Amino acid sequence: MKPIQFMRLLDKKSSSFLYQQVIDFIDQQQKTGALLPGDKLPSLRKLSRQFEISVPTVKQAYVELERQGRVCARPQSGYYLMAQQVRTLQPRPATWAQCKPTEITCRSMIEQVHDAVHLPNTVALGISNPIQAHAPDKALARLMRSVLSKVSDKAVSYGPVTGDAKLRMQLAFRYQEQAVDINPNDIVITNGAQEALSIALQCVAKRGDVIAIESPCFFGIIELIETLGMKALEVYTCTEDGVCIDSLKQAIEQHDIAACLFSTAINNPLGSMKSDQQRQAMVELLEAHNIPLIEDDAYSEIYFTEHKPKPAQLYSEKGLVVTCSSFSKTAAPGYRVGWLLPGKFEEQAKRIKRAQSSSTPMLQQWTLNEYLLSGDYDRHLAVLRKNLQFNCERMRALIAEHFPEQVCISQPQGGSVLWIRCQSHVNTSDFFQQALAEGVSFTPGVVFSPSGKYSNYMRVSYGVKWGDEIEAAIMTLAKLVHQYSDKTLSMGES
Numbered sequence: 127m128k129p130i131q132f133m134r135l136l137d138k139k140s141s142s143f144l145y146q147q148v149i150d151f152i153d154q155q156q157k158t159g160a161l162l163p164g165d166k167l168p169s170l171r172k173l174s175r176q177f178e179i180s181v182p183t184v185k186q187a188y189v190e191l192e193r194q195g196r197v198c199a200r201p202q203s204g205y206y207l208m209a210q211q212v213r214t215l216q217p218r219p220a221t222w223a224q225c226k227p228t229e230i231t232c233r234s235m236i237e238q239v240h241d242a243v244h245l246p247n248t249v250a251l252g253i254s255n256p257i258q259a260h261a262p263d264k265a266l267a268r269l270m271r272s273v274l275s276k277v278s279d280k281a282v283s284y285g286p287v288t289g290d291a292k293l294r295m296q297l298a299f300r301y302q303e304q305a306v307d308i309n310p311n312d313i314v315i316t317n318g319a320q321e322a323l324s325i326a327l328q329c330v331a332k333r334g335d336v337i338a339i340e341s342p343c344f345f346g347i348i349e350l351i352e353t354l355g356m357k358a359l360e361v362y363t364c365t366e367d368g369v370c371i372d373s374l375k376q377a378i379e380q381h382d383i384a385a386c387l388f389s390t391a392i393n394n395p396l397g398s399m400k401s402d403q404q405r406q407a408m409v410e411l412l413e414a415h416n417i418p419l420i421e422d423d424a425y426s427e428i429y430f431t432e433h434k435p436k437p438a439q440l441y442s443e444k445g446l447v448v449t450c451s452s453f454s455k456t457a458a459p460g461y462r463v464g465w466l467l468p469g470k471f472e473e474q475a476k477r478i479k480r481a482q483s484s485s486t487p488m489l490q491q492w493t494l495n496e497y498l499l500s501g502d503y504d505r506h507l508a509v510l511r512k513n514l515q516f517n518c519e520r521m522r523a524l525i526a527e528h529f530p531e532q533v534c535i536s537q538p539q540g541g542s543v544l545w546i547r548c549q550s551h552v553n554t555s556d557f558f559q560q561a562l563a564e565g566v567s568f569t570p571g572v573v574f575s576p577s578g579k580y581s582n583y584m585r586v587s588y589g590v591k592w593g594d595e596i597e598a599a600i601m602t603l604a605k606l607v608h609q610y611s612d613k614t615l616s617m618g619e620s
Contacts, residue, residue, distance in 0.1 A: 289315020392425035397538020445470030542589030
């Protein structure tokens with residue numbers, strides 16, 4: 127970003143309104159590159175002093191820019207420039223065909239995506255690892271050394287099946303702040319959210335049962351359902367509001383659904399989020415049919431809205447909501463510390479945890495407990511959300527600039543990934559290996575559907591430490607999409 131060049135004063139004799147001159151100033155800063163998508167605009171008071179005009183006049187300009195969709199206001203932070211000329215991905219319910227329960231068909235590609243995560247000299251846009259945008263590794267390392275000096279030999283001993291009591295207390299406090307009445311003794315600490323999801327599925331369903339999932343859906347969930355011998359039923363999911371209630375009602379009428387597994391707060395890969403009212407309506411619908419809801423809540427702390435979404439657990443009257451979450455997306459993926467709020471399935475959950483993995487490593491739990499107690503975790507989250515929002519707008523702008531005009535991009539309400547729709551004849555799996563050969567990983571869309579939908583989609587992560595290599599990686603992907611699109615079109619014409 128270039129330094130912002132201020133005009134000395136606005137022309138108060140001009141026929142142009144003063145607030146419009148402020149807008150013209152912002153336009154000029156964009157054109158010169160002094161302001162880039164994701165950047166914070168100068169404060170109201172700073173522009174007021176610089177141009178010798180009133181704060182309300184500057185605010186009028188910013189409000190108009192917000193109305194035009196060019197900037198967004200963030201509570202207690204200021205105004206930020208959004209990506210322009212971005213073709214935002216819109217809901218497409220008219221093209222949706224009701225699915226049948228199915229077994230996974232994309233296992234090979236899922237394996238390739240996992241293998242690509244650790245390739246050397248590769249820009250990893252194929253993994254959702256938000257903390258790369260603001261890693262707390264130094265703070266956690268300091269806390270772990272402190273903890274280790276106090277616990278000595280206890281650090282290598284087995285811990286309680288349900289996890290450290292103090293950490294469970296801290297988690298309970300955080301839920302209670304959102305009016306969710308959680309007893310710390312009910313919480314089960316797990317080896318990441320994936321084990322929590324596995325335990326939850328085993329609590330509510332058995333082999334052969336049908337599990338309703340979002341479509342698109344995180345491929346780790348799809349593979350987990352298949353591994354447990356269950357079948358996945360895809361339910362249409364809106365790019366903005368998440369699972370469509372009408373589609374869910376239709377699925378319930380047509381199929382014997384054992385449970386639903388949804389991310390109602392920040393879907394991966396869409397970045398969609400239900401309002402609290404929509405979430406409550408969904409819980410009421412499912413509990414009216416005695417269908418358990420497993421809530422994958424791993425991204426709820428990474429929201430871009432004014433308020434954190436309420437957990438679905440808050441609206442449960444029958445105890446049929448099971449919440450799964452972890453610190454993997456917000457603090458330390460390598461620690462593998464997650465948790466489970468089991469609802470009415472507490473006894474089954476504890477029994478399965480005991481049989482499945484006995485316990486979760488204690489040193490990481492003690493360290494995270496200290497992290498929460500110190501207040502550093504919440505301060506870290508505030509910076510992480512800010513950095514991710516910046517990265518999101520910058521990456522959307524780059525994709526809009528370099529990808530083909532027909533490409534559409536999601537506008538996530540949180541999380542760390544973008545969902546990109548290419549032209550219908552483009553199959554992103556076909557150039558996945560070529561992208562790796564050129565030093566860039568992404569995730570082909572086909573792995574987000576057990577039935578093989580979304581072949582012309584791709585997921586890229588903005589959970590990165592921004593730098594020139596990120597911009598170069600986006601341009602590499604753009605080149606591949608252009609090449610594949612031109613190639614397939616020319617083959618069709620011939």
